[in-house]
Amino acid sequence: MIWEQHCLVIVMTTRVMERGRPKCHQYFEPDVNGEATYGYFTVRTISIEADPDHTISTLQLTNTKTEESREVSHWQFTSWPDYGVPHSARAMLDFLERVRRQQANMVTALGDTWAGHPRGPPIVVHCSAGIGRTGTFCTLDICISRLEDVGTVDVRGTVEKIRSQRAYSIQMPDQYVFCHLALIEYALMKGHLQSADLSGFDQGVDEDSE
Known part of the structure; x- marks a missing residue:
C-alpha cells in the first residue's frame, strides 16, 4: 500500500509494547542501518531522531524487483498514556503540526515528478486497532483544517463522517472529549479564542481507554 500509493509519511500513534503486551508489530528495524524484508x-532504517513525545525515523523502502528506492518519513507519537488520554493536547498538537510540515516539505521536494493531489499522497495513520487514537488524530487534523479555512469546527459531524468509512472510530468517550479539549487548546494558542472555561468539561469521562 505504501508503495502503491506513493506515501511519504506514516504516523504511528502507539508504542510497540504497552502495559507489558504487544500493541503493534515492529515492522521496521529500531536501529540505524537495520533492515527488514x-x-x-x-x-x-536510515536515521532516528528521538524527542520526549515522539520519534522520527527516516526509512528507505526498496522494491528489489525494480531496484527503485523511496524515502518514507515515519512519525511515532510515544507520549500517549497507557490509560485514558493526555491531560494536555499541546504535545499532540505540536506533533500534528510537524507531521503536516514534513508532508509539505516532501511533496515540494518531489517537484514535477508528483502530478497528483496538491497536498501530496495520502498520509498513513495507524495505532493498534486503527480506530481509537487513529480516529482521534484524523479528527483533529480535519477539524483544525476546517477551523483555519472557514473559522468553525464540527467535531460530531467529522466523527460521523469518519465512522461511515471506518467503523467505531473515536472508540471511547474520553477520546471524543479530548478532541474538543484539543481544539479549544489549539484555538487559544492561535488566537481564535481569548479565553475558555473548561471546569467540569471532562467530569464522568471514563479514563480506561487505550
Whole structure:
C-alpha cells in the first residue's frame, strides 16, 4: 500500500509494547542501518531522531524487483498514556503540526515528478486497532483544517463522517472529549479564542481507554 500509493509519511500513534503486551508489530528495524524484508520489499532504517513525545525515523523502502528506492518519513507519537488520554493536547498538537510540515516539505521536494493531489499522497495513520487514537488524530487534523479555512469546527459531524468509512472510530468517550479539549487548546494558542472555561468539561469521562 505504501508503495502503491506513493506515501511519504506514516504516523504511528502507539508504542510497540504497552502495559507489558504487544500493541503493534515492529515492522521496521529500531536501529540505524537495520533492515527488514517483506517479500520483494526491503525497509532500511536510515536515521532516528528521538524527542520526549515522539520519534522520527527516516526509512528507505526498496522494491528489489525494480531496484527503485523511496524515502518514507515515519512519525511515532510515544507520549500517549497507557490509560485514558493526555491531560494536555499541546504535545499532540505540536506533533500534528510537524507531521503536516514534513508532508509539505516532501511533496515540494518531489517537484514535477508528483502530478497528483496538491497536498501530496495520502498520509498513513495507524495505532493498534486503527480506530481509537487513529480516529482521534484524523479528527483533529480535519477539524483544525476546517477551523483555519472557514473559522468553525464540527467535531460530531467529522466523527460521523469518519465512522461511515471506518467503523467505531473515536472508540471511547474520553477520546471524543479530548478532541474538543484539543481544539479549544489549539484555538487559544492561535488566537481564535481569548479565553475558555473548561471546569467540569471532562467530569464522568471514563479514563480506561487505550
